Amino acid sequence: MSRHPRARQQRGRSRVGERFEVEVGPVAHGGHCVARVPTSTAPDAPLRVVFVRHVVPGERVVLEVTEGTDGDRFWRADAVEVLEPSPERVEPPCPFAGPGLCGGCDFQHVSVDHQRALKTAVVREQLSRLAGIESDVEVEAVAGDLPEQLAGLRWRTRMQYVDLGDGRRGMRKHRSRAAVEIDDCRIAHPDAREPEPGSVEETVAVGGAEHRFAVATDGFWQVHPGAPATLVATVLEMLEVQPGETVLDLYSGVGLFARFLADEVGPAGRVVSVEGDRTASLHARTNLAGAPGRVETACGDVATVLGSAYDEPFDLVVLDPPREGAKRAVIDAVVDRAPRRIAYVACDPAALGRDLSLLAEHGYRLSALRAFDLFPMTHHVECVALVEKTGR
Incomplete structure (x- = not known):
């Protein structure tokens, strides 16, 4: 349920793992929102666009860069700490939704009405x-x-899991071949077919x-x-x-x-x-x-x-x-x-x-x-x- 990134050449120093405190901007196509971070500690440092997952526009969060180098036009990141949550933020109904977990759902942390907005x-x-x-x-x-x-769950009638062996199954992480073991996909229909x-x-x-x-x-x-x-x-x-x-x-x-x-x-x-x-x-x-x-x-x-x-x-x-x-x-x-x-x-x-x-x-x-x-x-x-x- 998630796409895998294309292999690409490294463009300068990796910024993966670095953390920044940001105010989240508007939603963007692809299941993330836009933020901007300084590229260095210099007072006039240019700002880099970062596409951040697991956020809601208007929140203040700490993001951690998951993809990006000095030479990239933009970076990707996950919100690892929410400092000022949006009123539209909810507890994800799925325990496998969140940074570093299953990459299939983008908006488990957002109220269903606001997802549509x-x-x-x-x-x-x-x-x-x-x-x-x-x-x-x-x-x-x-x-x-x-x-x-009505709550956005149990609608998907076809599913494809990762076979983890010994009867275990999993879902891919976001933009990764790695899988997260799950016991139940919360958006899967009870009669979903593989x-x-x-x-x-x-x-x-x-x-x-x-x-x-x-x-x-x-x-x-x-x-x-x-x-x-x-x-x-x-x-x-x-x-x-x-x-x-x-x-x-x-x-x-x-x-x-x-x-x-x-x-x-x-x-x-x-x-x-x-x-x-x-x-x-x-x-x-x-x-x-x-x-x-x-x-x-x-x-x-x-x-x-x-x-x-x-x-x-x-x-x-x-x-x-x-x-x-x-x-x-x-x-x-x-x-x-x-x-x-x-x-x-x-x-x-x-x-x-x-x-x-x-x-x-x-x-x-x-x-x-x-x-x-x-x-x-x-x-x-x-x-x-x-x-x-x-x-x-």
């Missing part, structure tokens, strides 16, 4: 900085199927329609139980699909959006599902069998597929790219199809901001945006953006 600030800042868009979007709670989810060969069936109901989806046990599927229905309902509402329309569903996975879109366009419509993962694409073919209208599946890199096929106009496009976003080749190919509306499902607000900026170059503008707290206790947030052609 922090994520809201990040989404707004990323869109402003990367796309020049000033948004009043608010991160929304998503209903789950357990009362504990990756293994095979497939399972997931059921999603939206409005009056209900469909079953075959999904690889180790393949992609939204991990919050309320996510699939929430995202489908939002996409359908934004697109305002009309019977007989043509829809291009890109990065379509096992066909979640495509199946409900096929219901909307009906027998006279057409839906094309494009997915790069072969197993997911095969499942999509099964899941879309029997859907009304012309429903087609294509397996391959999205940019490559669009470079040689489906170059006719489409009324609507759904984009649900991986964390790095769709990028220019796919964005250019999408606008070449001249859709009237694009629904962009984004798991990273920075990637969304970059791609919205690319779409704006072609005269497509953001006209609606919603953000959902599908990953409580972490910094992750899911956005659904509606983009429409408005001219240059």
Whole structure:
């Protein structure tokens, strides 16, 4: 549940282990907040940006540098002592959350409502900085199927642990291969599955329609139980699909959006599902069998597929790219199809901001945006953006 740092050359003297007393600044994308520390004891010493975990904006803390040298543009750190706590600070519900412990959760120490406020600030800042868009979007709670989810716990339906041997299991530390032994992950759903060969069936109901989806046990599927229905309902509402329309569903996975879109366009419509993962694409073919209208599946890199096929106009496009976003080749190919509306499902607000900026170059503008707290206790947030052609 945590990412590992890339190996890099040392740039001067290491500052790892050094401690500084700081006042914590604003939240930043990535599960940390910004602070600044002097690079030396000289009165006019320049300040170095430090990304600090386990803090809340406005607190006064003692941080300890965990990554950084004299030559780095910024350092990373953990708060090892809280001198003046925020009113939004709470006791982490998980005993494995904190400096040097499990790296899976970023905000266990923050009240759930304020976690959403922090994520809201990040989404707004990323869109402003990367796309020049000033948004009043608010991160929304998503209903789950357990009362504990009101407190941000027991929502994750898929888990991957580190096997520590002798029946023990653990989770990775933040930006590390090292693991912390745990007895229970507090965000894990009671029925959470671990990756293994095979497939399972997931059921999603939206409005009056209900469909079953075959999904690889180790393949992609939204991990919050309320996510699939929430995202489908939002996409359908934004697109305002009309019977007989043509829809291009890109990065379509096992066909979640495509199946409900096929219901909307009906027998006279057409839906094309494009997915790069072969197993997911095969499942999509099964899941879309029997859907009304012309429903087609294509397996391959999205940019490559669009470079040689489906170059006719489409009324609507759904984009649900991986964390790095769709990028220019796919964005250019999408606008070449001249859709009237694009629904962009984004798991990273920075990637969304970059791609919205690319779409704006072609005269497509953001006209609606919603953000959902599908990953409580972490910094992750899911956005659904509606983009429409408005001219240059």
